[in-house]
Amino acid sequence: MNTFTEENYLKAIYHLSIQSESVSTNQIAGSLSTKAASVTDMLKKLAEKELINYTKYQGVTLTPAGEKIALSIIRKHRLWEYFLVEKLNFKWDEVHDVAEELEHISSRELVDRLDEFMGHPKYDPHGDPIPDRHGKFKAHELKPVSSLGVDSVGIISGVREHSAAFLQYLEKMQLIIGKKIKITEINTYDHSVILAVDGNKVHISREVANNLLAAL
Amino acid sequence: MNTFTEENYLKAIYHLSIQSESVSTNQIAGSLSTKAASVTDMLKKLAEKELINYTKYQGVTLTPAGEKIALSIIRKHRLWEYFLVEKLNFKWDEVHDVAEELEHISSRELVDRLDEFMGHPKYDPHGDPIPDRHGKFKAHELKPVSSLGVDSVGIISGVREHSAAFLQYLEKMQLIIGKKIKITEINTYDHSVILAVDGNKVHISREVANNLLAAL
DNA sequence: ATATTTTTTTAGACTAATCTAAATTTTTTA
DNA sequence: TAAAAAATTTAGATTAGTCTAAAAAAATAT
Numbered sequence: 001m002n003t004f005t006e007e008n009y010l011k012a013i014y015h016l017s018i019q020s021e022s023v024s025t026n027q028i029a030g031s032l033s034t035k036a037a038s039v040t041d042m043l044k045k046l047a048e049k050e051l052i053n054y055t056k057y058q059g060v061t062l063t064p065a066g067e068k069i070a071l072s073i074i075r076k077h078r079l080w081e082y083f084l085v086e087k088l089n090f091k092w093d094e095v096h097d098v099a100e101e102l103e104h105i106s107s108r109e110l111v112d113r114l115d116e117f118m119g120h121p122k123y124d125p126h127g128d129p130i131p132d133r134h135g136k137f138k139a140h141e142l143k144p145v146s147s148l149g150v151d152s153v154g155i156i157s158g159v160r161e162h163s164a165a166f167l168q169y170l171e172k173m174q175l176i177i178g179k180k181i182k183i184t185e186i187n188t189y190d191h192s193v194i195l196a197v198d199g200n201k202v203h204i205s206r207e208v209a210n211n212l213l214a215a216l
Numbered sequence: 217m218n219t220f221t222e223e224n225y226l227k228a229i230y231h232l233s234i235q236s237e238s239v240s241t242n243q244i245a246g247s248l249s250t251k252a253a254s255v256t257d258m259l260k261k262l263a264e265k266e267l268i269n270y271t272k273y274q275g276v277t278l279t280p281a282g283e284k285i286a287l288s289i290i291r292k293h294r295l296w297e298y299f300l301v302e303k304l305n306f307k308w309d310e311v312h313d314v315a316e317e318l319e320h321i322s323s324r325e326l327v328d329r330l331d332e333f334m335g336h337p338k339y340d341p342h343g344d345p346i347p348d349r350h351g352k353f354k355a356h357e358l359k360p361v362s363s364l365g366v367d368s369v370g371i372i373s374g375v376r377e378h379s380a381a382f383l384q385y386l387e388k389m390q391l392i393i394g395k396k397i398k399i400t401e402i403n404t405y406d407h408s409v410i411l412a413v414d415g416n417k418v419h420i421s422r423e424v425a426n427n428l429l430a431a432l
Numbered sequence: 433a434t435a436t437t438t439t440t441t442t443a444g445a446c447t448a449a450t451c452t453a454a455a456t457t458t459t460t461t462a
Numbered sequence: 463t464a465a466a467a468a469a470t471t472t473a474g475a476t477t478a479g480t481c482t483a484a485a486a487a488a489a490t491a492t
Binding site: 253 | 449452456
Binding site: 024025026036037039040041056057 | 440
């Protein structure tokens with residue numbers, strides 16, 4: 001078994017790997033709010049365990065074994081988030097920190113039964129896909145709202161930022177997973193977007209539009 | 217906040233305090249499968265934090281603050297056990313280890329909502345009382361089956377031993393929480409007990425009778 | 433292509449929790 | 463109540479994870 005800390009490093013590397021093939025020491029340090037020196041130490045340890053491919057100064061990638069662990073942590077995180085929202089009535093901006101703890105509960109049996117209890121959900125409350133027992137998942141095809149043209153329609157289906165502040169803002173605007181939207185107008189000078197939700201006009205900044213994902 | 221380890225020490229001290237007013241270093245070491253020297257170190261730390269009353273060589277008791285933490289851990293442990301059995305269909309002999317991990321999840325909100333979700337259960341799957349938000353609970357009045365006389369009747373309501381082996385044995389014998397029993401015969405030479413459950417005769421050893429608790 | 437800046441690693445130290453072995457205190461027993 | 467036994471504490475080490483400061487390597491800029 002691995003420690004919580006090891007699991008957190010693997011998860012961080014996994015998430016960072018989506019942007020850039022190889023992940024740097026500093027990226028990891030930033031993502032985990034720790035220092036580069038600490039990261040180097042941990043990378044040696046993870047490489048020793050053959051969970052990452054690491055050559056000094058060259059950044060890291062996950063090995064298949066490392067990726068498998070990362071995916072199992074992510075599976076747990078997202079299943080717990082789903083549980084918290086759907087069964088315990090947490091709001092979508094309240095679940096992250098609790099799930100950060102719950103994701104480290106080791107029992108495989110627990111996760112699989114929880115999955116079953118909830119009917120094998122495919123997406124978590126933020127629209128992120130939940131890997132199955134084998135680590136397989138399918139992300140839906142999503143586009144940032146900022147990339148849509150005037151008059152295009154879509155369904156709010158995910159976010160690129162998970163901060164509580166951002167999620168609360170979206171909720172206030174009724175920009176919730178599943179809502180149908182239509183782009184009404186795009187401001188040329190500041191790229192802010194006006195869209196229609198439930199018949200209401202909502203005006204959002206370029207930044208918000210960038211972090212809000214829609215299925216077409 | 218306290219570490220998992222600190223929480224485990226407080227919980228162990230709480231449980232041991234039920235038998236003996238003051239708890240010894242060796243008792244704690246035994247209960248946590250660690251060495252007396254390690255316990256001494258931790259006791260100093262917990263005393264420093266004013267969670268226990270500790271004087272060298274004299275054993276320890278919990279302070280009100282320490283007891284409060286211990287009770288919150290026990291509350292979480294038992295609520296999770298209830299959840300695992302009632303919602304996720306675990307068997308009563310399978311839940312202990314998972315609950316040992318879950319009990320350290322810190323979110324107060326989580327526990328209270330879980331409690332609500334399950335309808336504020338009063339007892340866990342082994343018949344142990346679940347403390348409420350304030351640490352209050354009422355144990356029912358239970359007697360070991362070994363203390364009952366011939367012809368007395370009762371309802372299986374708890375166990376004194378929580379090992380999987382013991383629980384599995386009880387289940388096989390249909391000696392399950394809630395079952396009505398009647399003492400049919402007590403063997404004078406080995407103190408084994410024959411009792412009636414659901415119209416069947418069950419023969420149990422003195423040891424089993426000692427660890428099985430009934431409400432009258 | 434050399435100097436400067438940035439990134440990364442190494443060296444050495446710290447904290448939490450643990451251990452073994454030795455010393456000390458308490459308890460038991462004769 | 464003194465000797466022996468048992469329990470407990472201290473001393474000194476170890477491991478995991480972290481840190482700061484300094485050294486080394488890589489990237490960038492002149």
